[in-house]
Amino acid sequence: MSDATATAVAESPQHGGATPPAKGGRWRGDLGESITRNLGLLGVLALLIIIGAVTQPDLYGDSSWVWSNVLSILQLASVVGVVTVGMTFVIIGGGIDLSAGAIVALAGVWATTVATQSYGAAGMIFTAIIVGTIVGLVNGVLISYGRLVPFIATLAMLVAARGLAAQISGKQTQVSANTFINGIAANKFLGIPILVYIFAGVVIVGWVLLNRTTFGRRTVAVGGNPEAARLAGINVKWHSLLLYALSGLCCGIAAIMLTAQANSAQAAMGNLYELDAIAAAIIGGTLLSGGRGTIIGSVLGVIIFATITNLFAINGLPVEIQNMVKGGIIVAAVLIQQFRFKSVTQFFARNKVTTT
Amino acid sequence: MTQQARDLSRRRLMFGGAALGAGALLTACTSNDASAPEGQTKVADASAAAPGKPVTIGFSAPAADHGWLAAITTNAKAQAGLYSDVTFKTVEAGADAPAQLAALRTLIAQKPDVIVLLPHDGKELNAFGLEAMKAGIPVVNLDRAFPDALAYRLQIKGDNYGMGVSAGKYIGEQMKAKNIANPIIGEIPGIDSLELTSERSAGFKAELATFGFSVARRIPAEFTADTGRVAASQLLQALPKIDAVWNHDDDQGIGVLAAITQANRSEFIMVGGAGSKAAIDAIAADNSVLKATVTYSPSMASSAITLARLIGQGKGMSDLVELQVPKEITLTSETITKENASTYAKLGF
Numbered sequence: 001m002s003d004a005t006a007t008a009v010a011e012s013p014q015h016g017g018a019t020p021p022a023k024g025g026r027w028r029g030d031l032g033e034s035i036t037r038n039l040g041l042l043g044v045l046a047l048l049i050i051i052g053a054v055t056q057p058d059l060y061g062d063s064s065w066v067w068s069n070v071l072s073i074l075q076l077a078s079v080v081g082v083v084t085v086g087m088t089f090v091i092i093g094g095g096i097d098l099s100a101g102a103i104v105a106l107a108g109v110w111a112t113t114v115a116t117q118s119y120g121a122a123g124m125i126f127t128a129i130i131v132g133t134i135v136g137l138v139n140g141v142l143i144s145y146g147r148l149v150p151f152i153a154t155l156a157m158l159v160a161a162r163g164l165a166a167q168i169s170g171k172q173t174q175v176s177a178n179t180f181i182n183g184i185a186a187n188k189f190l191g192i193p194i195l196v197y198i199f200a201g202v203v204i205v206g207w208v209l210l211n212r213t214t215f216g217r218r219t220v221a222v223g224g225n226p227e228a229a230r231l232a233g234i235n236v237k238w239h240s241l242l243l244y245a246l247s248g249l250c251c252g253i254a255a256i257m258l259t260a261q262a263n264s265a266q267a268a269m270g271n272l273y274e275l276d277a278i279a280a281a282i283i284g285g286t287l288l289s290g291g292r293g294t295i296i297g298s299v300l301g302v303i304i305f306a307t308i309t310n311l312f313a314i315n316g317l318p319v320e321i322q323n324m325v326k327g328g329i330i331v332a333a334v335l336i337q338q339f340r341f342k343s344v345t346q347f348f349a350r351n352k353v354t355t356t
Numbered sequence: 357m358t359q360q361a362r363d364l365s366r367r368r369l370m371f372g373g374a375a376l377g378a379g380a381l382l383t384a385c386t387s388n389d390a391s392a393p394e395g396q397t398k399v400a401d402a403s404a405a406a407p408g409k410p411v412t413i414g415f416s417a418p419a420a421d422h423g424w425l426a427a428i429t430t431n432a433k434a435q436a437g438l439y440s441d442v443t444f445k446t447v448e449a450g451a452d453a454p455a456q457l458a459a460l461r462t463l464i465a466q467k468p469d470v471i472v473l474l475p476h477d478g479k480e481l482n483a484f485g486l487e488a489m490k491a492g493i494p495v496v497n498l499d500r501a502f503p504d505a506l507a508y509r510l511q512i513k514g515d516n517y518g519m520g521v522s523a524g525k526y527i528g529e530q531m532k533a534k535n536i537a538n539p540i541i542g543e544i545p546g547i548d549s550l551e552l553t554s555e556r557s558a559g560f561k562a563e564l565a566t567f568g569f570s571v572a573r574r575i576p577a578e579f580t581a582d583t584g585r586v587a588a589s590q591l592l593q594a595l596p597k598i599d600a601v602w603n604h605d606d607d608q609g610i611g612v613l614a615a616i617t618q619a620n621r622s623e624f625i626m627v628g629g630a631g632s633k634a635a636i637d638a639i640a641a642d643n644s645v646l647k648a649t650v651t652y653s654p655s656m657a658s659s660a661i662t663l664a665r666l667i668g669q670g671k672g673m674s675d676l677v678e679l680q681v682p683k684e685i686t687l688t689s690e691t692i693t694k695e696n697a698s699t700y701a702k703l704g705f
Contacts, residue, residue, distance in 0.1 A: 065596055072593045076586065166419070171426040173581050173607050175634060186618045193618075262581040263614035268422070269582040313590030316573050319548065 040336065041284065041300040044329075048307045055315050069310065071193060075185075077306035078199035079104075079257045080276045081299055085206040086250030087277040088298040092210070093243040094223035094290030095150040099139060099157035100251050100277055104270030106161040107132040107255035112174040112265040121180035128259070129252035135161060136248015140241030154244075158274070166267035173266040176259050184260035195257055202253060207295040219243065224291030279326070280305060283333040304329070397677060404666060404674040411668030412443040413661060414468035416460055417498070418476050419448050422579050423607040424630050427654035427705035428474060428498070435658035442665050453480035460484055464491065469668040470509075472660050474498040477550070482507050496664045498657060500552065505683075509667060512660050512685040514652040516552045519604075519689040520559025522650040523627045526691050527600040528567035530625055530647070539599035540572045542591045542624075544584065544612055546604045548576040556604055556629070572598075577608045584608030588615035598624040606632035606649055613638070616645055630654075631692055633704030640697035651690045654705050659685070 053060040090097045111128040142153040210216035221229040259265045284297025312322040436444035449456035453476045475481035478500040485495045485507025494509035531539040577587035603612045606628045628635045628649030635649045672679045692700045
């Protein structure tokens, strides 16, 4: 590698070197920086699209099909995407939420019970969001004030929430008869499904919350160094509690989206969504130990997973291999990040000294 | 049965078979004229249903996250409730085979007369069947067969291969009727690692082959509406034009139909599987792509309880000539269409 390239890379904002550390955390960047930092992920996405085009030239040659496929991928990503936004906050704040998928199921099943359905769409949406948030709050209380390890508390909630969901639904698939709810998935606005707007809305709110508010700065601070955050005057316990409630809230929104898509809810819905969300966040560069992460990165992670699923389906390849590929991508992403944030930083830092 | 009687019956059978080959008239003569030895024929009596020796039936099925499995447990419980001489003890099977095994061991400790069990996977619980049978507790396997014949007293199951055949036959005939020479056929099976899924797909493939057709794309789901929706949306994306789809399971079909509506596609016909109430209603209403479903009825759970009771009491099935309940019963897979939907409505779950 030439010296010039090395300098260019070292001065790029990839590892925060060129961006002045913002108040409350050096990873509080703007949209442009998020995109630059996620160039690798965009590269992977581009590669997947090229693979798709090469393997299915007929389909990719039809522009109307390509557009419908893009929407299909976005719809596929939307529900997990919303869960992932909440999960990203929890992980940046130094926690983890293993109960996310179970909260989706519980909120969905509760929203489709006959009692709630009789109150109409507004009642169902309200119920799902309230149930999700309350379960998140319970997680938060157990972790912040009950001093349970997040892993244990949310694992317990995973089991309990699915149990409750099975109990409420009578172990049956509860069909949603509400045309407004079902229409959330079936209808489009300006040619784009409503679900995609909801997904985009949650992403934008999440991005603003993380990057442009005190709440976001505190999240990074709490996850990066809780003790320092406490000494700086942040109520760490209260803040963690809010993060779990936020995750629960996102799960509630996701539950309505999923119910709309499947026209039904049952206790098994949202199965393993928590792992998909955690994987997407990690691929997107969120540090599992907390203190660093971006919403854009997480969203790209979700979209990459959805694109892989789509690519395999279009080529008629088995799901098993697809899962193996996904596993490989998670490992590769983490390895690349470690390499990028440690070795590369040091390597280029040394090079930078010699070239300037 | 005496040796002589057995020989006689065999001879009669052979003669009957030969006569069938020779001509219908001759067959009619032989079957009408020959009088069977005593004990070889009988007319059903009602004694099987009359209260008898008290029987405790232990029951275990996987925790239902799905309408069909839920109906299995509900049916079993309801059927047991119809008999005054049956005590019904149920243990839930938990999340996987080891969990079910643990639950079944607690059941054995309660010493039931018969165990009715729907295993997570027949292969994984085969050893338990052997153990219980050895301990003198007859095991009735519901739906997911044990590979070892010593592991069960009775196996009652749906016809998975036949289900695929029925679906393939319906689709094949419809395509022929529409004069479609090379139809694009999609398949959405359930959990792909289960043997029943591969049997269904094998039957489907074989039957389609008799029409000269094949499956263009097969994307598995996991028997839930949620996963069915994902699989269907991907199938629709992969195949811009489709002529027919077989979805193995009506519960996941709720999601499959939702995905089809959302994608605004209706150029094909769809066949379901199992025979849920929602599917039968949709077929009768005839306002969606779902035109038929092939049965795999959870009523087999009710039959299993009835037969377990008879086994416990040492009785036979009153319509059969045998003194004991047979060892294997496989239901047939029927095809429900708009024409006969009303007949099947009461079996929907």
